[in-house]
Amino acid sequence: MLADDLTKAQICERDGLVYAAGLSDGQAWFEWSQDSGATKAPFRDGSAAKLISAESCDDEQPAIEVLQTGEIVVALAQTALVKTYVTRDQGEHWEFIGAVE
Numbered sequence: 001m002l003a004d005d006l007t008k009a010q011i012c013e014r015d016g017l018v019y020a021a022g023l024s025d026g027q028a029w030f031e032w033s034q035d036s037g038a039t040k041a042p043f044r045d046g047s048a049a050k051l052i053s054a055e056s057c058d059d060e061q062p063a064i065e066v067l068q069t070g071e072i073v074v075a076l077a078q079t080a081l082v083k084t085y086v087t088r089d090q091g092e093h094w095e096f097i098g099a100v101e
Contacts, residue, residue, distance in 0.1 A: 074094075
């Protein structure tokens with residue numbers, strides 16, 4: 001089941017796909033599903049989850065949003081900052097795009 005191994009998970013849906021960002025062992029992970037969250041869809045390398053950031057996260061729920069462009073944006077509380085990451089390839093790769101206090 002989607003996000004069953006994540007804590008503080010946030011889930012969103014767009015065009016029949018369900019996306020989740022959550023914490024595991026102090027790091028942020030991304031998962032997705034093609035069947036309403038019943039199962040996790042695999043990534044190209046066969047993994048069921050992708051690390052969003054190797055940096056430790058504060059124990060707060062991530063925010064996730066899928067934009068009309070298809071980009072997926074995740075905001076994480078990290079070291080007293082809110083850091084934002086984006087993926088343009090369905091979660092395969094994540095890029096840091098900014099931080100605010």
